[in-house]
Amino acid sequence: MKVLIICNRNFSKVIYRLPQQTKEIYSSKTIEKIANSLEKRGHYVEIADGNIEIIDRLKDFFSKGKGIVFNLSYGIQGDSRYVHIPSILEMLGIPYTGSSPEGHTLALDKVITKIILEHYGIQTPEFWVFSSPDEDMSNVKFPAIAKPRMGALSLGIQLVNDTCELKKVVEKILEEFHQDVIVEEFIKGREFSVGLLGNGNDLETFPVLEFDFGGDINAMQSTYLKKYKPVKKICPASISEEVAIRMREMSKKVFHILGLKDYARTDIRMDLGENMHLLEVNSQASLGETGSFIHAAKVTGRSFEEFINRILDVAIKRYPMLKEN
Ligand SMILES: Nc1ncnc2c1ncn2[C@@H]1O[C@H](COP(=O)(O)OP(=O)(O)O)[C@@H](O)[C@H]1O
Ligand SMILES: [Mg+2]
Structure with a gap:
């Protein structure tokens, strides 16, 4: 299959630059690794930059036959950064991996996410x-x-x-x-994350991962720790089977109610009474090798390559137009 990876590189190729510039970005190393993983399975892969030039690039790439976009774009700027590339792709009718504009909109906005969680009786901090x-x-x-x-x-x-x-x-x-x-x-206690992969009845959850704060119930994940000194991860977390099931079920429910697609990750705090509080859902969960999502994926026994191709496969399944090939 033809696969166009869309990521962000040149942030100045827009008409005007807005004050809200996106801070998340995939490293060239991760993008290369994802491209290699797809190529090893026989896919034809090109990499594109999701800026003002993207429509011409899409026209060029997809005019020569059907294919799919592997969306690694966090967007360039603005309130709705994750939504921009999926919106363009939806408008043009091009298949792509990951959530749709609607799912990203709901998950990116922590306030709207929490209002929806409360509506469905899923606990989240006041x-x-x-x-x-x-x-x-x-x-x-x-x-x-x-x-x-x-x-x-x-x-x-x-x-x-x-x-x-x-x-x-x-x-x-x-x-x-x-x-x-x-x-x-502020929820004092331990912190966990749950990776999700798939859709509908085939949605799987990875083993629950704990961020090891060494027993400090007041600790939290700062930008510094995330970027330069990742907190040690314990996966599967040392929690009872019952607690793990509750976290995984809670995460699945959130994935479905927000209408997410293909993959995502939840962040959860557990207070001292073992109540779980959902902090947020990452609809554009990082596929970087040091991230918690890939860490937990590997615990399921799959290689990075297998896992990246699984994301592509679950996305392809959603598009009847790709099965006709
Ligand atoms: N209500 C809370 N109680 C305790 N810790 C929190 C709370 N909200 C956020 N944190 C800490 O801050 C980190 C980042 O918060 P999060 O809501 O996940 O935002 P981000 O999108 O920046 O990851 C969390 O991983 C956690 O360590
Ligand atoms: Mg978070």
Whole structure:
């Protein structure tokens, strides 16, 4: 099959640059590794940059026969960064891996995700949303954690202990990230993530992975740790089978209700009473080799190559137009 990998490289190839520039990016090494994994299975692979030139590139690539996009684009800028490439592909009728514009929209917005989770009775930390430091913050329970509404990589995340501190942090996040601030009750305890792969009844969950904070119930994942000093991962996590099943079922349910596709990862905190609180769902879970998703995937016994091709296969299955080939 012809596969066009779309990622982001040149962020200046747009008409205007917006204040909200995307901070997530795949390394060339990971992209090369994914391309090699697909080629080893006999696919014809090219790599494209998801910027102003993408429509011409798509026209060129797909005019010579059917194929699929392997979407590794986090987007260039704006509120809806994950949504841009899938929207273009949907409009043009081109098959692609991963979630649709709708799924990415819901998962990228931590506030909307939590409103939906609450509607379906899935526990998530209590929260408040602010778009100005002058709003009434008297209801907030401390300690709390403040984060940008559409954040990632723990960027801008800050633990706050009182209203005075919170006001300053809200002001800073608004200034730096140009988006609302979501404030959540801080969940003391352990932290886990669950990888998901597949669709419908064939949705599988990877073994639950724990971030090893060495017993520190106040620890959290900072940007520094994520980028430079990844926290040790324990997979499968040392939890009872019953707790693991609860986390996996909770993650599956979220995947389905947000309408996600092919793969995703949930982030979960477990409090001291063993209650699980879903923090967020990553609809564009990193496929980087040091990430928790790939770590857990490998624990299932599959190689990186097998796993990347499995993502492609579950995506292809969703498109009847590809089966006609
Ligand atoms: N309500 C919370 N209670 C405790 N820790 C939290 C809470 N929210 C976030 N964190 C910590 O901050 C990290 C990043 O938060 P998360 O909501 O997953 O945003 P991001 O999209 O930046 O990954 C989490 O992995 C966790 O360590
Ligand atoms: Mg997270």
